[in-house]
Amino acid sequence: MEKANISSTVTSRSREEEPQVEEGITTERPDWTLLPLDLITKISEELPIPHRLCLRATCTTWYHAAVLDMDVPSPWLLIPDHESEQSDSCTFASLPTGLFFTYSPIPELRGTRCVGSHAGWLAIANVHLDVSLLNPLTRSQIYLPSFTTLPTDDLMLECDVWSMDNPATDVPAYNPFKAFRDRFIGKVVFSSNPTIHNHVAVTLYGAYGDLAYTKAGKDAWLLLKEPSTKDHQYEDVMYHDDKFYCLSNECEVEAFDLSGDCPTAALVVERLTFSVTYFHDIRGSNLSCTYKKYLARSSTGELFMFLRYINQPVLPNEMELRRPKKFMVLRANPETNPCWAAATNDLGSMSLFIGTNNSMLVSNENLPIVHGDGIFFIESYTVAFGNGIELLTSDVGWFNLKEECSDNYYASSCPQFDLASVIWFTPSLQ
Template sequence: RATCKDWCSALLPVVIPSPWLLLVGKNSDTCNFLSLPTRRSFTYSLLPELRGVQYVGSQAGWLAVFNKNLDVSLINPLTAARICLPSFLTLPNFELVDGSCEIAYAKAGGDKWNLLQTTSTQHRSYEDIMYHNGKFYCITVEAEVFAFDLSGVSPTVTVVAESTSLGLTHFDYHIPCSRVRHIHSKYLACSSTGELFLILRHAVLSYESLGWKAIMVWRYNPQRQPCWEAVKNLGNKSLLIGINNAISISTENFRGARRDCVYFTEAPVRTRVNGRPEIIHSIVVSDVERGKWARARANSQLQPHLLPPIWFTPSML
């Protein structure tokens, strides 16, 4: 199917059980894939273009990477297809205000990166970004959510969720705005039915159990104020959170995944090594209804020399 478009259209579609975890060593000529549905792992020769790069995201079979020269590419590690994007050196000079983190975008056929900002979104500091239904959804450190539409000549923006100036309430537990801003990492995810989720993760998970206060999930509800309502059960869905990508899966026909859970690929965990406290990065899974989290069994595949794992949806196109 990957030979050419004619062969691809002539053959029946091949359903590849996904998602996978991509594990890459810092100085390795190979990469390992771990299939979550089948619980099988296998090794690929690492493409030359993927050696020594920084991984910044994954979507629909493509990896977004940049190298030490700040050259940016989209690469399919299975087919070796590559799309070159403008270099980060084309980013315009700008001044950060109060540690703000700006977002930049490049369009197909363009030769430079452009700052994504409007009058109403200047000097915001963003924590996560997600593409859904033709728009880019971005969440700030204040838990504001903006939807940017880049289909026109100039970007347009819609306010999806306003700042949680008084904090958030997860059932009977209130989180002040200062803790939302400084203590919790924020992620966006969207289900196949279009539901928008906000996930808060305590900055460092502790071996002294934080219970459900460590990882909490909210669902966007525009009919109420505040617009985030606490989620106690995801049903047959689970959320996979990773490096600049989030995946929602149905676990009904997915024997390799646990239902009603949130998986993280890079969570800092405070633990003890040889009797001494230490922080390590781990794959963790949180049971939403039970309010408990634990390190995932996939950690047995991790080695100290590996880069952070990446959720990967295989594609031969």
């Protein structure tokens, strides 16, 4: 996919080119904040969005005067600066147009990692486990309870054990809070258009796929389990129409309603049974260790489960299985049948965007660079070099379901223990 770059060029004169000022004459710098606000608005209307963002970052007065219409279509790919968490800038890439631009500064991003994205907002967490929701365009921020309040007893111990077993860990610089965030916070999903007095968030965390929730007025994260789901391990969670849909390791889907005083859960898709043979001889009992699973829901109510091959299971007697497909999609319609149908390559002229963000389906009519139903996915893996340095590489790929072929859209790398989250983002001024 072709990428076009947008950049601002600032030219300056050399000293030889500067006009000479007669001695004894002093000049005063103009106060640009005194310009009429309607003039700033008119100027901003003539600029492309990257330049408008820079104009708004000049001062508070210009920030409120400059117009910021969403004339660059989404979804955007949010790419943290190469300095990772020590920077307050990031790059946005508009997927439909292929345009790249840098937005700086966003002071709230400094020292944080993105752990979720939905409807124009980011979930960010720092190395002290403080977590908040942030709209990077409006700079609105909502503080959530610290991850230190998560209902857990032994994860910090697991972090310590993990660091001792990992020879690449820099022990003097080791921060168990940072290790906890980077290794055990899967994602944070939250309600649309959150406000200080009206928001709900769910996090997928821990080594065994636990869920916790918080909402406006709460000062801690609370364990999210119903009696029917107490033994479940979860692999993905998403928000849609005031409910949180949670996908278990057995491909069961529950919808949690957190609007009342106590959570309620309803089973919407049943687990895959051992008799299911969609998977090239890999049955439900081996599904957990073979595929990474993501969940998405369409506007018509259909649920899609995206499976990405991650590992060939080891079976007794060294029995070999045919290599599974690298990508598969299963479909279910809870209103007509609470079971997963056979694998499909038809997303209804839609493209699926998965990652740490709330999964989303986007019509291909809004994606002129996409031909055919496909899946945009973000995957990270470690690359080791001979000098002992390890980098965590993030690839943004696209998989064509019908043709079963894939392509890379973007790739980056950073030190393994200073993770930078590449994430899908849909801009909003709400």
